Amino acid sequence: MNKSELVDKIAQDAGITKIKANAALDSFTNGIVTSLKNGETVTLAGFGSFSVTQRSARNGRNPQTGAIIKIKARKVAKFKAGKYFKAKMDSVKAKK
Numbered sequence: 001m002n003k004s005e006l007v008d009k010i011a012q013d014a015g016i017t018k019i020k021a022n023a024a025l026d027s028f029t030n031g032i033v034t035s036l037k038n039g040e041t042v043t044l045a046g047f048g049s050f051s052v053t054q055r056s057a058r059n060g061r062n063p064q065t066g067a068i069i070k071i072k073a074r075k076v077a078k079f080k081a082g083k084y085f086k087a088k089m090d091s092v093k094a095k096k
Helices: 003-014 018-037 083-095
Strands: 042-044 050-053 060-061 068-071 074-081
Touching: 003 018, 003 074, 018 042, 074 083
Parallel strands: none
Antiparallel strands: 042 050, 050 074, 060 068
């Protein structure tokens, strides 16, 4: 599912226009990004939590040449699924 398909689904389920659904989705994602940039954790009960973790510097390999390269330390976003989310995903797996 891409963003436009998600906007269509939100608009249909909420009974609102696609423009309003797109604005709501943009507000949601911008709120999460802003909070993570400020060092905060975003927790949505039952769904999951977004946080920032620090990846340490490490060595990697150039796949074309095999040469060792240095990969800098950086901050990365992380998502941890909540209890309700995991339960729903387990029920999807069981159906297949």
